[in-house]
Amino acid sequence: MRIVIVGGGFAGINLAKGLAGDKNFDVTLVDKNNYNFFPPLIYQVATAFLEPSSISYPFRKLFRKNENIHFRLGEVLSVRTEDNVVVLNNGELEYDRLVFATGAESNYFGMENVRKNAIPMKTLNDAIEMRNKLLQRMEKAAICKNSRERRKYLNIVVAGGGPTGVEVSGMFAEMRNGILRKEYPELSTSVSNIYLVDGGDALLAPMSKKSQKDTYEALEKLGVIIKLNTRVVDFKDDTVYFHNGETIQSKNLIWAAGVSAKTFDGIPETSYGRGKRFSVDGYNKVANTTNIYALGDTSIMEGVDSAFMGGHPQLAQVAIQQGTLLAKNLKRELKNEALKTFKYNDKGSMAIIGKNKAVADLPKPEMHFKGFIAWIMWLFIHVMSLIGYRNRIITAYNWMIAYLSKDQSLRMIIRPDKSRKKGEVNPD
């Protein structure tokens, strides 16, 4: 049976792993990158605490011992469901079962200026772009004579009070209090503010009230200015505009405020549900299709799982469990065994705030942790989840050094040298 998996994130990887070594399945994993990466840590790459390679791993290496798993670098353009063919930007693939595990992408809610000028936080490339841009702007601030202008380079507005927004703004606050003062003597007297804004009335909305309160207090203590019930409506002329008429002067808007699913040509409109996510049944089969599946963030399973009748949260654990279950169900199908419907096993959630504080909620038994103990839990769980022995060691080592020295050493502005061929100087 030919399986084409589109997307090598948590869901896609776990499905492929589940089918690895079973000769009944000929699996092709399609991804636009040649590597899997670990999204919970991209904010650490963005703030120069971790190398991209510490949180990513090449697909070909991951599956090199599995002859029935093939990798294909490419992007899906459309699907010809009548022929069972998926059309890529560089060829076509036939399938017996097609699985979308394409995740979610940044949603700018139609705000064109935000899309063009804000810095997103979804992919590893986003993280590297952010690292480079912020470092370049600090250098520009260092030679800027006008204090009003200088503040625009230094102020940072983070939109979105979910884990990414909380983690990245906490990290910025730590950096401002440490590195900025040590290494930029030109800026020692400058004011720079870090804002965290969210349209809702709490940070980390899906977590417990206790975690929300601890997070709010910890970020305020670090000097982050938190604005709740505040929505971004525009971003132009170095100014972030909010729905209530307020503005903040800044060149740096970090966008972690929303995600949307990706739609594909050739899939019937009726297959999509809320938020353009693929509407799936209890086996993750897409509505109004016979052999197409969708997993994780890009799917929505309504009316199946008793505790989550409105659909599951878009979390790594859901994607992992759905990928694993689909592998088992595909095997059961071949053996004519009864399939199992999906039931989410909530293992809890956590977020890190700054260098050595975190919050964690566990569901069974219901418990809440905060501070250093939650940070150690976070560290342990995240390092253990990283693919590959090498990545784990390097990551643990980097964290240990960063923790001991309150410092990060990866602040190189590195990018392909576009200037060489065009004769330009120092592009931004």
Place this chain on the structure above:
Amino acid sequence: MRIVIVGGGFAGINLAKGLAGDKNFDVTLVDKNNYNFFPPLIYQVATAFLEPSSISYPFRKLFRKNENIHFRLGEVLSVRTEDNVVVLNNGELEYDRLVFATGAESNYFGMENVRKNAIPMKTLNDAIEMRNKLLQRMEKAAICKNSRERRKYLNIVVAGGGPTGVEVSGMFAEMRNGILRKEYPELSTSVSNIYLVDGGDALLAPMSKKSQKDTYEALEKLGVIIKLNTRVVDFKDDTVYFHNGETIQSKNLIWAAGVSAKTFDGIPETSYGRGKRFSVDGYNKVANTTNIYALGDTSIMEGVDSAFMGGHPQLAQVAIQQGTLLAKNLKRELKNEALKTFKYNDKGSMAIIGKNKAVADLPKPEMHFKGFIAWIMWLFIHVMSLIGYRNRIITAYNWMIAYLSKDQSLRMIIRPDKSRKKGEVNPD
């Protein structure tokens, strides 16, 4: 005394270090990157054995404890010698002494097609570009049905038989024999050749005959096809053209065949010597100037040093020793002490061939090493030269892993995501 140093390579860094902490000097280091990097190892970044951060270090961090050393991100456009002002792309700086430590850049000898299409090997950005391009081309080869076309993606031509060319072609040969076969089953029956071409009649021209012979034999054993007395004259339509009429079909031409110095507006023509390098006296002062100096690769000191009357080789050791000496001479000048002329202390030279072979020539006593023992010497000297404790550990660790596993794990195609804003797919 205001010192402006242009370029933070071996020469510039060593001059700045020599002046660090001396209140008589107010030093500004100007560089177009915000980091120092270690050129002898960029071929390891290019072949995905080392992370960029393992061989680079931010200037601001390097000098953060030295109040008299300032960093300025920028590029020199011209010099107004009459006003003692250097004009940057983002401002101006006044100086009492101006020091050029600008190194050398790739020289394409006027071949426009080579400049546009070949992959250079001088900067860290070059190395990352090479890593990304070659990985993308391997993926393209993997889906290419036409065996003739496929070979164009896989053949690699390395131009230049100096240390960089030798090291990079040896590394490619190791990769072909290892990773390519393991991770690209699609290519297992494909032929891919690695060519090393040089216009002269020996590899590693400045080294001993013994080292040249050992290198030649070791590379041949790895399967590298060596063509001496062969000059590239053009590179177009996926074909490398040579002066003798031969051609090789390939998309991949790595350019390590020559360097040239950079000239600056405002410096009199009469200040430049052979190869447009700044003509300097025994104190590295530029001819026909009163307060401008040049160090390392970008300078040529003729008729001074008895063993090197025609000028010194363009090597790291020369740059380091000239930077160190100039710092001392500037201090002597302030104290009205006699200055010392430069005398190069040759510590020997070495090159690595593949994973665990190297050649080394020592001058005093004259000795030649090869094989594993030379490799260990090479490793020790290079790791010890890396700036920063962290870099040393990570580098040593990566090498150990690569050596034990004959593998490299950094094969991620990572680049700023240009496609996001333009709606393009998978640009190459």
